[in-house]
Amino acid sequence: MDYFLQQLINGIQLGTIYALIALGYTMVYGIIKLINFAHADVFMIGVYTAFFTATWYQVPFPIVIVVAMVVCAIIGVTMEKIAYKPLRYKPRLSALITALGVSLFLENFCALPFVFGPEYRSFPELIPLKRYVIWKTYDVSVTNIFLLNLGVVSVLLCGLFYLVNYTMIGKKMRAVSYDKATASLMGINVDRTISFTFAIGAALAGASGVLYGLTYRSIQSPYLGIWPGWKAFIAAVIGGIGSIPGAVVGSYLMGISEVYANSINSNIGFGMAFVILILVLIVKPTGLLGSKEQEKI
Amino acid sequence: MRSLLKRHLVITALLLLYIVISLSYRFELLNTYVMQLIMFAGINVVMTVSLGMINGFTGQFSIGHAGFMAAGAYSSIFLTTVIFQLTGTALPGKTLWGYLLFFLALGIGGLVAAVTGFLIGLPTLRLKGDYLAIVTMAFGEVIRTIIRVSEPLGGPRGVGGIPEYTNFTIVFLFALASIWLMRNFLLSTYGRASRAVRDNEIAAEMMGVDTTRQKVLVFTISAFFAGCAGAIYAHLLQYIHPDNFTFMKSLEYLIYLYIGGASTISGAITGAVIFTFIPELFRRFQAWRMVIYSLTLVLVMLLRPDGILGNREFRFLQRSQK
Amino acid sequence: MNSLLEMHQIDHYFGGLKAISRFNLALQAGEIVGLIGPNGAGKTTVFNLITGVYAPMQGEIRFNGIPIHGKRPSVVSNLGIARTFQNIRLFSEMSVIENIKVAYHSRQNYSLFSALFLTKQFRVKEGEIDQMASQLLEIFGLPARAHKPAGSLSYGEQRRLEIARALATDPSLLLLDEPAAGMDPTEADDLLNLIKRLQKDFGVTILLIEHQMRVVMGVCERIVVLNFGETIAEGTPAEIQNHPKVIEAYLGGSTA
Numbered sequence: 001m002d003y004f005l006q007q008l009i010n011g012i013q014l015g016t017i018y019a020l021i022a023l024g025y026t027m028v029y030g031i032i033k034l035i036n037f038a039h040a041d042v043f044m045i046g047v048y049t050a051f052f053t054a055t056w057y058q059v060p061f062p063i064v065i066v067v068a069m070v071v072c073a074i075i076g077v078t079m080e081k082i083a084y085k086p087l088r089y090k091p092r093l094s095a096l097i098t099a100l101g102v103s104l105f106l107e108n109f110c111a112l113p114f115v116f117g118p119e120y121r122s123f124p125e126l127i128p129l130k131r132y133v134i135w136k137t138y139d140v141s142v143t144n145i146f147l148l149n150l151g152v153v154s155v156l157l158c159g160l161f162y163l164v165n166y167t168m169i170g171k172k173m174r175a176v177s178y179d180k181a182t183a184s185l186m187g188i189n190v191d192r193t194i195s196f197t198f199a200i201g202a203a204l205a206g207a208s209g210v211l212y213g214l215t216y217r218s219i220q221s222p223y224l225g226i227w228p229g230w231k232a233f234i235a236a237v238i239g240g241i242g243s244i245p246g247a248v249v250g251s252y253l254m255g256i257s258e259v260y261a262n263s264i265n266s267n268i269g270f271g272m273a274f275v276i277l278i279l280v281l282i283v284k285p286t287g288l289l290g291s292k293e294q295e296k297i
Numbered sequence: 298m299r300s301l302l303k304r305h306l307v308i309t310a311l312l313l314l315y316i317v318i319s320l321s322y323r324f325e326l327l328n329t330y331v332m333q334l335i336m337f338a339g340i341n342v343v344m345t346v347s348l349g350m351i352n353g354f355t356g357q358f359s360i361g362h363a364g365f366m367a368a369g370a371y372s373s374i375f376l377t378t379v380i381f382q383l384t385g386t387a388l389p390g391k392t393l394w395g396y397l398l399f400f401l402a403l404g405i406g407g408l409v410a411a412v413t414g415f416l417i418g419l420p421t422l423r424l425k426g427d428y429l430a431i432v433t434m435a436f437g438e439v440i441r442t443i444i445r446v447s448e449p450l451g452g453p454r455g456v457g458g459i460p461e462y463t464n465f466t467i468v469f470l471f472a473l474a475s476i477w478l479m480r481n482f483l484l485s486t487y488g489r490a491s492r493a494v495r496d497n498e499i500a501a502e503m504m505g506v507d508t509t510r511q512k513v514l515v516f517t518i519s520a521f522f523a524g525c526a527g528a529i530y531a532h533l534l535q536y537i538h539p540d541n542f543t544f545m546k547s548l549e550y551l552i553y554l555y556i557g558g559a560s561t562i563s564g565a566i567t568g569a570v571i572f573t574f575i576p577e578l579f580r581r582f583q584a585w586r587m588v589i590y591s592l593t594l595v596l597v598m599l600l601r602p603d604g605i606l607g608n609r610e611f612r613f614l615q616r617s618q619k
Numbered sequence: 620m621n622s623l624l625e626m627h628q629i630d631h632y633f634g635g636l637k638a639i640s641r642f643n644l645a646l647q648a649g650e651i652v653g654l655i656g657p658n659g660a661g662k663t664t665v666f667n668l669i670t671g672v673y674a675p676m677q678g679e680i681r682f683n684g685i686p687i688h689g690k691r692p693s694v695v696s697n698l699g700i701a702r703t704f705q706n707i708r709l710f711s712e713m714s715v716i717e718n719i720k721v722a723y724h725s726r727q728n729y730s731l732f733s734a735l736f737l738t739k740q741f742r743v744k745e746g747e748i749d750q751m752a753s754q755l756l757e758i759f760g761l762p763a764r765a766h767k768p769a770g771s772l773s774y775g776e777q778r779r780l781e782i783a784r785a786l787a788t789d790p791s792l793l794l795l796d797e798p799a800a801g802m803d804p805t806e807a808d809d810l811l812n813l814i815k816r817l818q819k820d821f822g823v824t825i826l827l828i829e830h831q832m833r834v835v836m837g838v839c840e841r842i843v844v845l846n847f848g849e850t851i852a853e854g855t856p857a858e859i860q861n862h863p864k865v866i867e868a869y870l871g872g873s874t875a
Contacts, residue, residue, distance in 0.1 A: 086599055109588050274442075481736070501710075502692040504701075504725075
């Protein structure tokens with residue numbers, strides 16, 4: 001029982017990391033119907049940015065996370081301007097392939113020796129680990145890092161919720177995601193709105209990167225974004241791509257089931273996610289909380 | 298008349314190519330390494346062209362093609378290697394009996410991959426664009442996971458000791474036959490139906506084309522060829538491993554296809570050949586290889602989205618009667 | 620006498636919006652019937668319901684007595700119903716003649732084996748397909764363009780190709796969705812004559828959605844008028860022209 005609960009906590013932890021990445025995927029898809037495969041690599045850049053900021057400058061955690069979010073936001077916006085904007089009105093397939101290309105480029109470029117390099121790094125202990133036993137009978141404990149994760153994601157989610165539903169820019173984002181052409185006719189600067197969306201999504205991924213480094217402490221290589229990226233993406237799709245609550249729900253589902261599946265057989269862990277995805281898509285093609293896109297015939 | 302001459306020209310050219318390469322190898326002008334590279338080119342061509350059937354000609358977005366290759370590779374070695382390893386009997390080696398087994402295994406590899414393609418295609422080809430891409434990628438990984446947890450198939454350690462049945466002649470003939478068959482499919486009414494699905498699925502449906510059936514058909518046939526390619530691949534490498542067939546591998550074929558030109562067979566062939574040989578020029582700059590590939594891909598997509606070859610097919614692949 | 624097409628008490632909604640309500644229609648073989656009404660009245664929805672794009676929430680649709688509601692479009696097409704689209708849906712990357720040839724895929728099919736191995740059956744059937752397609756192009760005045768990509772045709776030619784393509788499927792019922800859209804009066808007159816010829820030479824029954832009254836009045840024997848998803852009038856062109864409800868629907872408010 002204690003193992004079960006402890007794994008649940010691990011699952012929530014993992015889900016938190018995924019959630020922040022998944023939000024970026026879902027927001028970008030919602031607004032320009034593009035699966036930004038390179039999003040996972042923005043996450044990776046967040047991890048490395050946090051690493052370098054913490055190691056070189058010895059700054060405290062809050063600054064690290066802000067720096068990472070800003071850097072990632074810049075990368076996200078740049079990516080959009082250079083590679084995706086030119087293809088906005090071209091067939092979707094071209095943009096998808098381009099996204100794949102950008103992703104591969106970022107990974108391999110960062111792996112070059114004079115950039116990040118392919119070697120393993122250990123994330124510094126920014127915050128000394130403290131364990132709190134929360135359920136004496138079952139010996140279940142949480143760490144302060146875990147609580148920090150929950151705290152950060154709560155703050156960011158609240159911020160996002162407020163942004164999307166109660167601000168002007170949020171309204172513009174929603175308008176553009178419904179109908180680009182009409183939104184522009186109503187005076188909304190579509191380009192800027194899209195850039196802003198990318199920036200927010202990328203910043204969230206950056207935050208996730210920082211939490212990832214802080215929690216798991218090991219930086220394998222610049223390819224570290226691939227697996228979390230795909231998992232987060234699948235989570236977003238399961239939850240209903242384009243739906244913000246869906247991304248969150250899907251991520252926690254994904255994180256928890258992955259942890260449990262891994263404890264049964266580590267080889268299954270990977271495949272598990274995909275099996276769930278396939279099942280969900282076949283039964284409910286638009287995801288758990290997604291909505292059907294109407295095509296005019 | 299001219300077309301007949303053109304076709305003879307092509308056959309002569311192909312024959313010449315075969316003879317030149319075989320003799321060069323025989324007389325040690327080409328070493329084993331280059332020969333292996335040439336054989337890889339043949340395998341890659343079939344993989345890329347078969348992917349092109351789905352992505353280029355039918356307008357679907359399948360990004361898990363390596364999964365079919367894996368299905369073909371693993372099911373083929375079952376007959377030529379695994380059975381012997383499990384029962385402890387000696388391998389037949391390069392005897393007539395051995396080669397017969399190999400050809401049977403080749404067919405089985407293709408069929409297993411085809412059935413896999415059919416089973417995957419049926420439920421998932423109702424999905425559109427992005428969703429289809431995700432699911433095909435997922436299935437590719439699921440296939441890999443199944444292999445990884447199957448002990449008889451070597452699990453995560455892979456299977457070694459596969460006899461080297463593949464040789465240049467076999468690859469050459471296989472590539473030729475595959476391209477010919479796929480070309481015939483695409484030039485027939487089946488090809489037209491595929492392109493109709495690509496150009497305007499709703500209109501195609503309104504004209505009596507059962508679009509789901511068509512997509513599944515193309516998927517299955519494409520998977521067959523990928524599976525055969527996988528079988529040939531396994532018997533060349535002599536040791537296969539689930540990590541030979543990751544999503545990265547699927548991505549490679551996507552790159553070959555889209556840079557060469559997704560909507561033509563010639564494009565697929567060109568992409569595959571270029572990208573099999575070019576990395577050799579970059580041997581020293583291994584780290585830069587993927588950087589340059591990916592950058593090329595992005596540039597091609599931005600500047601010349603139809604690929605290097607654009608929309609044109611080599612003459613000999615077009616219809617002989619207009 | 621059995622009608623060619625029967626739509627009985629059809630209801631269809633989109634979310635909370637009622638697109639079609641208690642709709643009834645009976646088409647007799649050989650008729651040319653017009654379906655008119657202001658924009659958003661539900662006309663294209665009727666087409667989509669007949670052709671299987673949507674399955675009606677309520678009601679039945681029968682074609683030659685066979686229920687077709689809820690069947691997929693390719694099945695409906697193979698039963699003998701063809702349609703053109705409001706916004707042209709040609710296979711733009713394919714040549715003009717190939718656009719026509721797609722129609723024969725489910726009808727003149729040769730086996731996969733024949734296709735793969737270039738057998739005699741393949742060559743013979745392809746020859747027949749080519750002939751049939753060429754003949755159709757002749758009739759529609761498009762033979763010179765046969766091998767050009769369909770997307771490169773002029774607007775008028777594209778519209779003609781749409782119709783030719785629909786006819787290639789050898790339908791008994793042809794649904795034309797605003798075929799005269801974007802045409803000037805001369806072109807509209809040509810279209811008018813074309814539609815009459817279709818009825819005479821091909822023996823198809825035609826259901827026509829159209830806004831250009833010139834065409835509607837000139838070619839339809841009977842007209843059904845929709846507004847807000849409901850039939851508000853039905854009758855001959857003369858009756859409809861002076862029908863108060865119709866005038867109100869188009870002009871708004873009574874004219875008395």
